Amino acid sequence: MLHSFKRLMSTKVPRQFKSVVYSSHNLEDCTSVLSIQNYTPKEDLAKSIVLRSLAFPINPSDINQLQGVYPSKPEKTLNYSTKEPAAIAGNEGVFEVISVPEGESSLTEGDWVIPVQANQGTWSNYRVFTKASDLIKVNGLDLHSAATVSVNGCTAYQLVNNYVDWNHNANEWLVQNAGTSGVSKVVTQIAKAKGIKTLSVIRDREGFEDVARNLENKYGATKVISETENGDKQFGKEQLPQILGPDAKVRLALNSVGGKSSSAIARKLGKDALMLTYGGMSKQPVTLPTSLHIFKGLTSKGFWITENYKRNPEEKPANVADFIKLYKEGKIVSPKDDISSVEWDVNSATDEQLLDLIKSSINAKGKKQLVVLKW
Template identity: 80%
Template sequence: MLPAFRRLMSTKIPTHFKSVVYSAESLEECTSVLSIQNYKPREDLEKSIVLRTLAFPINPSDINQLQGVYPSKPEKTLDYSTHEPAAIAGNEGVFEVMSVPKGETSLTAGDWVIPVQANNGTWSNYRVFSKATDLIKVNGLDLYSAATVSVNGCTAYQLVNNYVAWNKGSNEWLVQNAGTSSVSKIVTQIAKAKGIKTLSVIRDRDNFDSVAQVLQDKFGATKVISESQNNDKSFNKETLPKLLGPDARIRLALNSVGGKSSSAIARKLEKNALMLTYGGMSKQPVTLPTSLHIFKGLTSKGFWITENNKKNPQEKVENIKDFIQLYRDGKIISPKEEINTVDWDVHSTNDEQLLEMIKNAIDGTGKKQMVVLKW
């Protein structure tokens, strides 16, 4: 268990901000649309909530916005002293409160916060908000959890809790593919904390046994199988029931791969069960057998955390509270080891270096990339 957040003592309110902005999109080379903009904020900072950025991850949705293919888009404005209307890149990050307007009592300097909604722009050294209700306190989380809870944490939490009325203490399961993904690892931890068993499917690999063991021992997966086993009719008929145990019910499937993997996890569901699709890493369509709909009453739905939060922002607030408590109780571990960090020294990194650093992070492969600001 990592120590809870530590407060970074605030300094004087800044007069100039630095942000990574874009005015256009490019599917071919999304990094080409980015620039560094230095500007004086238009808001009255004495009457605003002033934040300084502690860290922000670079998520696929951020890249998709720069490519112009993401359904949710930020509003472009002239507030950042650009020639053309521009938006600040990024949708997720954690901030420290530097100052609050007179009379504001729900936030104090030193609190750690995240935005309630996406499209506020997070790739910046400072941000300004007018209302405390647009922010959620995340005191109690470490830097890595706080910076990623808005997307991965809330996605995992809602996938587990919002769609099935689980009978705690029974032999009830959820099945998910992409078992090594960040969301899947949080799903297994939340499920374990709430008494729900998980069957995680991962790609075939030479070190399958060691990866599976880590997913079970460290991240709480109940059982781990390979994609070849997932698609094997003999395995599913003869071996899988023994793994699941007597009176097992697989009530929920979580799909972020698509293609054959999605149809294989759907086949494992009991009658009148649900499959939620929240990603498509294989870039293959979700193809489901007709028989699952007719004879097993399968329901297949999509899941999009951005839209959920837009429709019900208070639910996100409650999700975060529960997530923080699970973290404090040691039920969820920090994703620190799953993240590659890049340091932005706000005192010495020049604009050219910052832009190059951001571009390299966008092009990075393997672990999730996160920019950590050094104050």
């Protein structure tokens, strides 16, 4: 909520900005290309929208950009007083508006905003935008939701809503693997709110029942099964029909794993269904049985949220607005329990300390890392 941070309504626009930048790429050690740059912004700040950063996550796509293997890359420039053309790292984050130019009525000081497009550079204490249309207000979300809605939230929203014309009065399902992932948890919540049932597949593990119960009770999954059950043909013939119920239609599969897991969730689809692949955590190819294409009319497509919004930028504000509505209605919970927050003390941290903080967050295992700025 907005009151979570002290508003700086009288904050003076700073003369210098501090950003985490890179000029080159390194596949083996992406942290080696990072540096901290202090610079005077080129823009006329009196005629610009000035933002201060509140928090930014470190996503796999950010790391892939530093490695040089991500298909979408920001343009490198000399705007940050570097010797070589450089870009600011990061694609996602939430900001607070601290200054708007005279005549700008769509934004006010204190608004929380996110960029419409990726590649804007979010690992920074301040950022400048010249057009309000390049920003989306996210007032009403908590910090963790606002900082991650652009990737996980919007990906989940489109996966559920953009590809299948659901019959909400029927017994219709979607099946997904990687059921404990951030996107999958939002998928189950949005699906439940829309009256769609979800079958989530997760890895076999110690304490499976507790994890499954949490996904069902907290995140709204209709049923959680293991990868062993997912690949078991006998389970598919005997137990699965009992889980799905009478006249069930499994119309959509969401794949972010690949390999055998993707083949197994595809087999659960009904006639003329769709599988969307948006990740490949197993690093194994997606292999689909020929019979699914010939006899069931399966369609398999790729999904990339960055490209979707590049093609149709007007969709993002509408998607975010619907997400915020669901959040305010209590149908989507904050991802705070799945996030590990680290603090950047803007006023006291040295450049070396900031760089160490970023590097350790990139190398951290387990929960998603969120850098929260202490002002």
